Amino acid sequence: MVTFKGFPAVVTARFECPKCGKKNRTRKFRAECTVNPLNKNEDGSIKSPAEVLRQSQVRAVEEMDKFLVKPLCTTCERGLTYAERNGLFEERRNAIRCPICAGPFKPEDTCASDITEGTCHAACLEGSPVVDLDTGEEIPGGMLDTYPYSEIMDQEAALAGGPAPSSTTGAVA
Ligand SMILES: [Zn+2]
Numbered sequence: 001m002v003t004f005k006g007f008p009a010v011v012t013a014r015f016e017c018p019k020c021g022k023k024n025r026t027r028k029f030r031a032e033c034t035v036n037p038l039n040k041n042e043d044g045s046i047k048s049p050a051e052v053l054r055q056s057q058v059r060a061v062e063e064m065d066k067f068l069v070k071p072l073c074t075t076c077e078r079g080l081t082y083a084e085r086n087g088l089f090e091e092r093r094n095a096i097r098c099p100i101c102a103g104p105f106k107p108e109d110t111c112a113s114d115i116t117e118g119t120c121h122a123a124c125l126e127g128s129p130v131v132d133l134d135t136g137e138e139i140p141g142g143m144l145d146t147y148p149y150s151e152i153m154d155q156e157a158a159l160a161g162g163p164a165p166s167s168t169t170g171a172v173a
């Protein structure tokens with residue numbers, strides 16, 4: 001069995017629980033993408049460890065952003081009914097919006113990542129300079145790296161259910 005190397009990223013959200021009022025609650029969000037033959041860049045090249053790590057970071061921050069739409073401490077969240085919890089997750093999912101036009105994302109929307117704003121509609125970023133994500137330098141005439149929004153939604157599931165099962169086993173350094 002093949003094990004792919006994972007590059008985990010963890011971000012911590014700090015919030016005050018709006019339900020019970022407890023302050024200084026924290027919640028960690030961890031994402032781990034792996035270097036594997038299915039995890040490719042637009043141009044078809046397999047993502048490098050640095051690119052995969054960045055992918056994990058973006059994913060972890062996205063999870064945190066979703067959570068912060070409606071944060072709840074663990075105790076309050078455990079107290080929810082199954083239906084309430086589903087509603088909460090649905091609400092968080094739907095609340096992720098393009099930071100430029102504030103519109104929601106549909107699976108078929110073409111998106112691009114802005115270095116400061118995160119995921120935006122590609123159309124909303126049109127005309128803004130393309131920068132190298134590693135250096136922050138502007139790339140003259142650079143092409144925006146675009147992807148369908150569904151890719152963000154599906155990637156996790158695809159990797160989990162694809163030919164890389166338990167791909168993270170033993171991969172955490
Ligand atoms: Zn609470």
Ligand SMILES: [Zn+2]
Nearest residue numbers: 098101121124
């Ligand atoms: Zn937009």
